[in-house]
Amino acid sequence: MDTRISTTAAERGQAAPAVPLYPLSLRVNGAEHQLYVEAWVSLLDLLRDRLALTGTKKGCDQGQCGACTVLVDGKRINSCLTLALMQEGRSITTVEGLANGSALHPLQQAFIKHDAFQCGYCTPGQLCSGVGLISEGQAQDRAQVRELMSGNVCRCGAYPQIVAAMAEVMQLPDNSQDRDDNAGARVGTVPA
Amino acid sequence: MNPLSFVVPFDQQAALEQIRSDGARFVAGGTNLVDLMKERIMLPQRLVDINRLPLDAIEEDEHGGLMLGALARNAATAYHPLVLERYPLLSAAILAGASPQIRNMASNGGNLLQRTRCHYFYDAQVPCNKREPGTGCPAIGGLSRQHAILGASAACIATHPSDMCVALGALEARVQVASQRGEREIAFADFHRLPGDTPQIDTNLAPDELITGIALPSAERFAGHSIYLKLRERASYAFALVSVAAMLDIGEDGAIRDARVALGGVAHKPWRLPEAEALLHGTPDAARFAAFAERLLAGAQGQGGNDFKLTMARRAIVRALNMAVAGTYNNTGHTNGTVMTRGAA
Numbered sequence: 039m040d041t042r043i044s045t046t047a048a049e050r051g052q053a054a055p056a057v058p059l060y061p062l063s064l065r066v067n068g069a070e071h072q073l074y075v076e077a078w079v080s081l082l083d084l085l086r087d088r089l090a091l092t093g094t095k096k097g098c099d100q101g102q103c104g105a106c107t108v109l110v111d112g113k114r115i116n117s118c119l120t121l122a123l124m125q126e127g128r129s130i131t132t133v134e135g136l137a138n139g140s141a142l143h144p145l146q147q148a149f150i151k152h153d154a155f156q157c158g159y160c161t162p163g164q165l166c167s168g169v170g171l172i173s174e175g176q177a178q179d180r181a182q183v184r185e186l187m188s189g190n191v192c193r194c195g196a197y198p199q200i201v202a203a204m205a206e207v208m209q210l211p212d213n214s215q216d217r218d219d220n221a222g223a224r225v226g227t228v229p230a
Numbered sequence: 231m232n233p234l235s236f237v238v239p240f241d242q243q244a245a246l247e248q249i250r251s252d253g254a255r256f257v258a259g260g261t262n263l264v265d266l267m268k269e270r271i272m273l274p275q276r277l278v279d280i281n282r283l284p285l286d287a288i289e290e291d292e293h294g295g296l297m298l299g300a301l302a303r304n305a306a307t308a309y310h311p312l313v314l315e316r317y318p319l320l321s322a323a324i325l326a327g328a329s330p331q332i333r334n335m336a337s338n339g340g341n342l343l344q345r346t347r348c349h350y351f352y353d354a355q356v357p358c359n360k361r362e363p364g365t366g367c368p369a370i371g372g373l374s375r376q377h378a379i380l381g382a383s384a385a386c387i388a389t390h391p392s393d394m395c396v397a398l399g400a401l402e403a404r405v406q407v408a409s410q411r412g413e414r415e416i417a418f419a420d421f422h423r424l425p426g427d428t429p430q431i432d433t434n435l436a437p438d439e440l441i442t443g444i445a446l447p448s449a450e451r452f453a454g455h456s457i458y459l460k461l462r463e464r465a466s467y468a469f470a471l472v473s474v475a476a477m478l479d480i481g482e483d484g485a486i487r488d489a490r491v492a493l494g495g496v497a498h499k500p501w502r503l504p505e506a507e508a509l510l511h512g513t514p515d516a517a518r519f520a521a522f523a524e525r526l527l528a529g530a531q532g533q534g535g536n537d538f539k540l541t542m543a544r545r546a547i548v549r550a551l552n553m554a555v556a557g558t559y560n561n562t563g564h565t566n567g568t569v570m571t572r573g574a575a
Binding site for chain 1: 233236238259265267277305330332334465466
């Protein structure tokens with residue numbers, strides 16, 4: 039934990055006495071946190087700046103890139119588009135919380151196996167989004183995985199490998215009709 | 231972001247009291263409001279977090295309709311078994327919008343209150359009549375690719391960005407609202423406004439009113455022939471250039487008995503002309519569909535950058551009607567673009 043980051047009312051109050059602080063209780067990756075925060079602090083900034091959980095990334099800060107995706111009570115959301123105070127009492131899982139001790143989450147393992155990243159900046163969001171997608175249970179094939187991962191942008195273009203990693207963990211059929219080069223055009227496009 | 235205060239009412243009465251304080255805004259999912267606050271487009275002084283209110287149910291009403299709680303999330307609504315079965319159009323429209331993350335956060339009530347995605351509205355450095363009344367509209371004569379072709383004014387040519395609202399317009403939903411002055415219902419067609427000379431006012435919801443629910447009348451006779459056709463710049467996660475919600479009630483003889491068609495991406499509100507829909511009654515054929523499209527788009531006007539929408543909208547209406555005759559489509563990945571075999575397809 040970065041010791042420059044103050045998390046108590048007294049510490050923060052001294053720095054900015056005029057700004058109201060609100061108490062906040064959160065469980066993050068299994069650990070309980072009692073914090074005091076300003077009303078406008080996003081969940082993303084709280085995770086990164088107050089809790090030093092910098093695995094969750096700030097890409098666009100507008101809900102367009104998905105790099106900030108975390109799980110709240112098991113559901114994937116953009117942590118940049120919610121205020122920390124709106125998550126009072128919730129249980130947050132970030133990329134740091136996906137592994138079980140030293141054993142990686144099966145999706146993390148599959149990302150490594152399939153080389154599903156290059157620069158890695160989007161990867162924490164891709165992983166949390168993928169875990170959320172799997173628990174939602176709505177995707178039945180690779181084309182639907184692509185559609186339901188559309189909230190996560192990868193500028194390195196690792197999409198085929200990301201879908202391959204997802205498909206392996208989800209044990210999706212290896213459908214030769216569903217080629218990566220035409221799946222994107224089919225899904226989300228109205229049939230002729 | 232601006233300094234602001236934050237309150238969490240635990241019952242509706244407290245929420246309706248809190249919203250009366252200066253500069254107060256309700257916040258539910260936050261997906262639009264938090265973004266607008268970061269851009270300094272909306273600067274509430276007080277946020278009233280309504281997420282603890284018991285308004286998230288989705289349940290049948292006594293008239294064979296469905297009540298959607300204002301705080302039910304868009305994803306929970308789209309995937310609800312009764313919505314999928316009875317209102318496949320609504321499910322398809324919701325799933326055509328935003329991303330899975332945003333649909334998990336966004337509330338049904340908040341979806342109705344989305345602000346426009348006009349680039350000029352979103353840029354606090356330029357004039358905008360919707361953001362700062364009287365400053366002008368740079369979209370007129372500017373970059374207008376996404377802008378309105380129907381119902382625009384000399385003050386504003388913005389479009390409403392919601393997909394869900396286009397389906398709710400076709401479904402003739404009723405918006406239930408409450409304030410300290412009492413409760414009322416607003417017909418969906420009357421909920422959103424055209425810009426006129428007051429484009430800063432998006433809806434007919436009063437500042438002290440809370441959306442508590444959305445009532446859907448029974449629409450099962452349409453469920454076998456409904457389509458949400460969305461045309462956009464990329465295959466997923468983009469706002470509509472033009473969208474069409476079409477629902478048909480087709481008899482045993484194959485003739486259209488009743489029809490509803492609403493358009494998205496073309497106006498300041500979902501665009502529908504109920505009085506024109508009788509043109510669709512009778513045997514489905516190309517000439518009938520073309521005549522209806524002509525009527526629905528009567529008075530449409532391009533702004534230069536969006537002239538293509540005139541042709542695109544006309545073709546999209548005809549295509550959506552042809553698809554609705556064939557059956558119920560979901561083009562959002564949920565059924566992977568295949569025809570669902572329900573109703574008399």
